[in-house]
Amino acid sequence: MAGPMFEVYSIVYKQGKKQVVQGSYRRNRARIERLIKKDPQADYYLALAHLEARNRQWDRAQAAIGSALELEPLCAEAQLLLAQVLEAKNELQPSNDAYQSVLNCHPDFSRGYREYARYLMTHSDSLRLAQNLLLRSLELDPKDALAHTLLAEVYLLQSHTRQALLHLELAAHYHExxxxxxxxxxxxxxxxxxxxxxxxxxxxxxxxxxxxxxxxxxxxxxxxxxxxxxxxxxxxxxxx
Structure with a gap:
């Protein structure tokens, strides 16, 4: 099964306007680092962390997440990304603890439930718990195509093909x-x-x-x- 689903986080903010980060990895990194130097914000560090994670630079990603959390200790996006990066580094127990911390701190964060469910499907036999987490995720965000896809996977593993196909149809309707x-x-x-x-x-x-x-x-x-x-x-x- 696939590893963490790193969301596209390519929009950074400068003077109240959105700028889409485009171009090569080095150019993007240099651009974000200039923004951080001028005005260190958690959003900028998160953009850098996502860029590093998408390029499998796990230690750099984790360092950027740490900087974001110093500025905003309860930032849900940063906490989730930390759990994902730890998982990608195969630090599974710290990753599991980090996912649980995300849900404890942010009980209404739908992607936290979805990603912890995917983690459990990948690294454990806790299929029923994963199913419950996905149902909670979809209760919070019924249009999350990835959660529908993962739930379809759970139902297929349980030989509930009709339910799996239903959630695949919903995922196809909502995916981006x-x-x-x-x-x-x-x-x-x-x-x-x-x-x-x-x-x-x-x-x-x-x-x-x-x-x-x-x-x-x-x-x-x-x-x-x-x-x-x-x-x-x-x-x-x-x-x-």
Missing amino acids: GQPFYHQRTANLFMKMEQYDEAAKQLKLALRIDPKNKLIRSQFRQVLKETNSPRFSSLWKRWGI
Whole structure:
């Protein structure tokens, strides 16, 4: 199963206006560091932490989170990101404790429930607890496509295929084009041996993140399961 779902956090604030951080990793980092030097804010440190996390610079990400928490000790976004980074570093017990701390401090933070549920699905056998956390997450945010996708995964593991398909439909209605949404949805279709649907999801994921090695590997796996000429030409076009 996939690791932490790092949300896109590319908007930083300067003089009350939004600036979208674009360009290379080094250019983005330099831009955010200049903003921090002029006016250190928790939001800037969080933008830096997300940038470092997306580039798998875990220690740098954790340092930036620490700076954000010094400025805003109860910042839900920073606390959640810390739990995710610790998980990515395979520091599982501290990560588990951090996820629980997020929920204790922020009982109405829907993404906290969703991400802790995903953590439990990945690193434990606590499927029922994960299910309850996802239901709570969706109670707080019924339009969270990723939570619907994870709940569909839980139901599929419990052999409740009809309920799984229902939540996949809801996820498809609400999703906002996150590549990991398409990846996890593709995994579910592969488990149900619906390889055409899996291929469609992976195609969409590659459009968003064409250099993602994991998605390309999943594509090759789907290719082994189907001999459809239509998808063979698609894979050749994508250079898989």
